[in-house]
Amino acid sequence: MFNPKYRNVVFAFLMALLMSGFMSFVISLFNVGMVDNIITIWLKAWVFAFSIAFPTVILVAPLVHKLTDKIIRA
Structure with missing residues (x-):
């Protein structure tokens, strides 16, 4: 188990x-359909x-938390 101070990194x-896996699978299916090598296409995607999603979540999460706090407190 990880130290609680790493909670934000583990969450991100x-x-x-999970989000990149699900989204890349759906988008791969949408773009090429259910072809024989869909798993290979999906895993590459x-x-x-x-590689884009993880740094994005790290950078954007604090802003989203602040915006959420403003919306909830409004």
Whole structure:
């Protein structure tokens, strides 16, 4: 288990992993359909998507938390 001080990084990693996996699969299916090599296409897309998603979540999460706080308190 991880130290609680790494909660934000673990959250960002898991969020990016799951969201990029799901989104890249749906978009791959949408673009090429259910072809024989869809898993290979999807995994390549997932690696690329995750490499963008993880740093994005790390950078954007604090802003989203602040915006959420403003909306909830309004």
